[in-house]
Amino acid sequence: MISYRLVVVGLFASLWLAALSTSTLAQKPNGRPAAVSTIPSPKAVLGFAPADDRTVADWSQITGYFNQLDKASDRVVVQSLGQSTLKRPMIVAIISARENILALDKYKDIQQQLADPRKVSNTLVRDRLIATGKTVVAVSCSIHSTEIVASQMSMQLAYDLATAQDADTKEILQNTILLLIPSPNPDGVDIVANWYRKSLGTPYEGREPPELYHHYAGHDDNRDWFMLNLRETQLITRLLWHDWFPEIVYDVHQQGSNGSRFFIPPFFDPPNPNIDPLLLRQVGLIGHKVAADLQSAGFKGVLTNALYDTWWHGGFRTAPYFHNSIGILSEAASARLMTPATVNSDQLARSSTRGMRNASEVTTNFPDPWPGGSWHPRNIMAMELVAARGILSLAAKYRTEYLSNFYQLGRKNIESPIQLNQPIAYLIPAGRSRDEAVAKLVGSLIDQGIEVFRLDNELHVSFGPQVLQRTNAVSEKLGTYRTIIANTASMQEVPAGSYIVFLSQPQRTNVAALFEPQIYPNRLIGTGEAERPYDVAGWTLPLQLGVDAPAVVSVRETAAERKLTLLKNENEVRSDLALTPRKSDASPIKNPIPQMVRVGIYKGSIGNMDEGWTRYVFDTFNVPYESIKDTDVKGGNLKSKYDVVLLPSQRSREIIDGNAAGTLPAEYTGGIGEGGVANLKEFVNNGGTLICFDAACELPIKQFSLPLTNVIEGLRSSDFYCPGSIVSLDLDNRNPITSTLPVNLPAYFINSSAFSTTDANVRVVARYAKDNVLRSGWLLGEDKLRGQIALAEVRLGKGRVVLFAFRPQHRGQTWGTLPLLWNSIATSAK
Numbered sequence: 001m002i003s004y005r006l007v008v009v010g011l012f013a014s015l016w017l018a019a020l021s022t023s024t025l026a027q028k029p030n031g032r033p034a035a036v037s038t039i040p041s042p043k044a045v046l047g048f049a050p051a052d053d054r055t056v057a058d059w060s061q062i063t064g065y066f067n068q069l070d071k072a073s074d075r076v077v078v079q080s081l082g083q084s085t086l087k088r089p090m091i092v093a094i095i096s097a098r099e100n101i102l103a104l105d106k107y108k109d110i111q112q113q114l115a116d117p118r119k120v121s122n123t124l125v126r127d128r129l130i131a132t133g134k135t136v137v138a139v140s141c142s143i144h145s146t147e148i149v150a151s152q153m154s155m156q157l158a159y160d161l162a163t164a165q166d167a168d169t170k171e172i173l174q175n176t177i178l179l180l181i182p183s184p185n186p187d188g189v190d191i192v193a194n195w196y197r198k199s200l201g202t203p204y205e206g207r208e209p210p211e212l213y214h215h216y217a218g219h220d221d222n223r224d225w226f227m228l229n230l231r232e233t234q235l236i237t238r239l240l241w242h243d244w245f246p247e248i249v250y251d252v253h254q255q256g257s258n259g260s261r262f263f264i265p266p267f268f269d270p271p272n273p274n275i276d277p278l279l280l281r282q283v284g285l286i287g288h289k290v291a292a293d294l295q296s297a298g299f300k301g302v303l304t305n306a307l308y309d310t311w312w313h314g315g316f317r318t319a320p321y322f323h324n325s326i327g328i329l330s331e332a333a334s335a336r337l338m339t340p341a342t343v344n345s346d347q348l349a350r351s352s353t354r355g356m357r358n359a360s361e362v363t364t365n366f367p368d369p370w371p372g373g374s375w376h377p378r379n380i381m382a383m384e385l386v387a388a389r390g391i392l393s394l395a396a397k398y399r400t401e402y403l404s405n406f407y408q409l410g411r412k413n414i415e416s417p418i419q420l421n422q423p424i425a426y427l428i429p430a431g432r433s434r435d436e437a438v439a440k441l442v443g444s445l446i447d448q449g450i451e452v453f454r455l456d457n458e459l460h461v462s463f464g465p466q467v468l469q470r471t472n473a474v475s476e477k478l479g480t481y482r483t484i485i486a487n488t489a490s491m492q493e494v495p496a497g498s499y500i501v502f503l504s505q506p507q508r509t510n511v512a513a514l515f516e517p518q519i520y521p522n523r524l525i526g527t528g529e530a531e532r533p534y535d536v537a538g539w540t541l542p543l544q545l546g547v548d549a550p551a552v553v554s555v556r557e558t559a560a561e562r563k564l565t566l567l568k569n570e571n572e573v574r575s576d577l578a579l580t581p582r583k584s585d586a587s588p589i590k591n592p593i594p595q596m597v598r599v600g601i602y603k604g605s606i607g608n609m610d611e612g613w614t615r616y617v618f619d620t621f622n623v624p625y626e627s628i629k630d631t632d633v634k635g636g637n638l639k640s641k642y643d644v645v646l647l648p649s650q651r652s653r654e655i656i657d658g659n660a661a662g663t664l665p666a667e668y669t670g671g672i673g674e675g676g677v678a679n680l681k682e683f684v685n686n687g688g689t690l691i692c693f694d695a696a697c698e699l700p701i702k703q704f705s706l707p708l709t710n711v712i713e714g715l716r717s718s719d720f721y722c723p724g725s726i727v728s729l730d731l732d733n734r735n736p737i738t739s740t741l742p743v744n745l746p747a748y749f750i751n752s753s754a755f756s757t758t759d760a761n762v763r764v765v766a767r768y769a770k771d772n773v774l775r776s777g778w779l780l781g782e783d784k785l786r787g788q789i790a791l792a793e794v795r796l797g798k799g800r801v802v803l804f805a806f807r808p809q810h811r812g813q814t815w816g817t818l819p820l821l822w823n824s825i826a827t828s829a830k
Ligand SMILES: [Zn+2]
Pocket: 144, 147, 253, 254
């Protein structure tokens, strides 16, 4: 039965791919309009209506439906974007009026000109582009795969637009071009659909699958929009910011079950200071329009101005702001996957978040609470359809305003006046940083549409590192910071072969937000505790990558005197640096570990994103490893198979206990147990190296009684708080783990650890800096971190434990600290 199904699915997928290549990659023939009655409904194709209780369409069904729509409707063209991480086809359905579909290249060209005002020669041309262009709207569904309903909704939305004949739909079709992405994570749609079908009718129906729903990233698949580590973010970034430049991007999510029924912007504070106020106002306008449409249609429980903020840069709906586009998020309350949930008034009254005291109290931003009851997938779909229609309707009615604002923002970024002693560019001087990290940084910038130049001749510039300076400390705990250019020197010669990124380009704000240090505002709640940001507080990319990229404040040579080459892709940089070129999806990076070391990476049955990212960096650097399951650890005899066992960041109790009995089928419950702990200790005693990241350090410290204390464990956030920021480490350069690294290194701290010891047998490899610890982000209570241990080695029996108090591989972004990991492994050879 199973093999039969696989054959059918495989056959279907290949037929579908064949159909794609013939019918849609080319423009549709100029045929007669398709009769609406021949357009199949999702129900006719699937055998159930999208979002019916306890049904789910998997990826081959979703792509199959879109393929039929492509064939049957002259309003829909489906295009292939490439393949996902696990080789599923990624698609976009382009939906518009027939005459627009026949002229997609023309409209794409208009967008590309509006996105870069330097291509628009005069105001007459500008006015013509704005008069003839269409508002391009991208809608992306279910990037988080357990938030599954939108992927099902996408078929209904496409069908409605393909068939409706009312005036509002016609106006939408005439004035907008919709890029509908049924899911930017197709692998996850199938992981969730397969798991859901298997669990139907069992006690585990409606529970989330016990694995990451993206091969590497899980939920963090939406934390990658400036680093572009994942195949999926690379492909969609190309669609959005090399091809189409949408004016509006709508990212459709779900939140927990017990709070508001639907969140829509305006967002909560703080906004990122690099986001243009015009974008925030346009976000607010669209959000309120959607909220009003939902109210008018009789939906309750719509929340605005709460929880979700625009500070951080890495999400699908925040990346657009740095491309002069409007990013909209919606978060519908979840059912239990595709099984209805029941929510009672007590649960609603207990549900609170930033900006919402509880989900039953009437407030201006939450004027009509939902009273509770059963909550079905179709309730979610209905709200998402109203939201999508509301956005498209505004996009159609105010077409010229959207196009004009989009153009003006790009122009403002180019023409922004130069300010004295403020950065005009960032420089990557030749020969100062690791070649692979430079190639990665420049490649990521180019991939997201940022212009990077190579210096073909030397250039004379005045420049210096842009750093945080602690000023006028309110108290020892609460520092205030400003950014300064340290050591601004007189004109210096920068060698040819260096790279330069000017701020004067359409993506000025993106450049600034990626290169400058972030200063998160000190936001405290009434108790004096920290108000938690939505995601991380700091991400400065060169600091994470360990790439030297000082700010430039002036250049001696005039624009005409400069000899610069605009880079087209990462391979040009790889060629400059004599690195192996990228030829396929396979990573060309040379394994940094010179000898064979047998590495096992612990992978428990609780999906752990830090474990996924650990595999990601090993795969990217072509370092061999095996995944070790709970049963392997319980089986013991680990030293016969591995030289190194690595525990990615995870709480000790989660590793030991795993999923609780009864919550999932027995094969997914229980962790390594006390027996597994004993086996890990035996592994070290027999000469193995146990490497622990961040929270996982708790396991050997407490279970093996190592002489270390986590000095920030249990501190209230009024005393210490550091939510995803870049901090400074001082390295002991006598230790081989620090080989080839400088004495001072930025590292990623995300609610991480800091150790102290009184035992002389603990070898301290790195400490948090003695002063000026914060490099980017938010650090409250710096005194708690100063000089404490960030990386240590402890000998035990014939082996050793290496304890990283922070995460050296956070989200695959922190290439600057990866050498500490590779050196830890290299020094573990037999
Ligand atoms: Zn989500």
